[in-house]
Amino acid sequence: KIFQAVVSCVGRDGTIYIVPKSCEIELNKLMDEIQSNFKCLGLLEPYRWKKGEACVVRGSDTLWYRGTVLELGVNALKVQYIDRGHIETIPHCHLYPTTLYTDIPPFCIPCQLYKTTPVGNFWQQDAVDCLQGLLTNEEVEIHVQELPDDPWGKLSINLYFGGMSLSSFMAYQKYCVAEFCLDVPEMVRFLYVPVSPSYRLPPLPTPGDTFPVRITHLVSPREVYICLEPSKNLMKQSTTEGDASCDSEFGSLDEALKWCNKNVESLPLLTHFRTDMPCLAEYQDGLWYRAKLLSIEEFNPVKVLVQFVDYGSFSVVPTSRLRHIPYHLLKFPVQSVRALLAGFKPALYDRNVERIPYCPEWSVEALWAMVECIEGKQLSASMLALSPAVTISLYEEDKKLVHMKLVEMGLAELDE
16 A cells, blocks of 8 residues: 655654544544643642553643653653654643543654665664654655554564665664665755754865865854865865765765756745754855854844855845755865964054944954955965864965065054
8 A cells, every 4th residue: 555644753763653534524523622622731649650651741832732641750750642753751731631632543644664774773863863863754755564563563674765765775874774775866955954964074184284275154253164275266166175075976065065056946945944954055145155054133033043054154035945865965164264374463443433332342444454455466374273163374385475465554453
């Protein structure tokens, strides 16, 4: 049997709980009826709970859900939401015993992947995190393979999301071994990233090395973002040796981004937000670039502060300009790296001078002077340290330190 379903939950043991799409209307009707019948607080008087007892649970969204007691505790009970699959420890005051609705079977179905063995014979935490990020609240296609011997047991299924086999994808990520494994590398470029990987940094020069750089973004006179290959346009960079080993069929970041911009409407809008989460964001030029989420700046409507990782620049954008990032785009290292410039510090503070709002130790005049020093220039850098922050000395073509102009103008002082 094949049917569409929504994944309501992935348990800590890797159990996948699904609600068939055909049951959604009935489930919604039941939820409305429960809300109508239970308009009280939870049970406030003492009550002797029993393991396996039916109840309703007041969720964090203040709605009531059907539940069943799994474990007893002094001040709280471990309860499972039988129509969602979630298991939580709930205080007594958020529960109410009831025999109503016990004749209605649970709407969610516990499932396991057919002939798929997790590494170590149980789903490791990183694999569960992957499953949860990949599937929670997503619509999927279910192919039933085996019915359980126990009516309350797990249904053995093949699950497909976005046309891809979940078993094959998890095997490709080396989380499990699947008996029937499809060829994933050909399909993986169409997959957006639902979990929490991060971007890779490019190989950095070792301390003492001198190398050409281009400044892609200026935060303050001392804080910049650098690109290690300024002689090439960022969007036309050839693949580095590290990229060549990627499982991507795209030869360069430029090709991968061109594909994304051409097919951006097929990529899902971002609906979950997490700090440092990779994504695609639309820039002012109407093109989509790699970015990461930093914070939510406005709530009505929601607007998010993002950083474009290949440039270092920041922008506040509405959620309509954010999309899931395809998996293959994480294979390429970021093209800009945050660096601190050594050898100088702000001039003595003068309250009568206009300051950079987010970096008040520096004057706006010093910022514009630094822009003039670096804009359109062939620059080179000497690597001083890689930690705790990348620290460099920045030179003009004539090997003169860039910051000396600010010192000469009285906008900065030497810092030995």
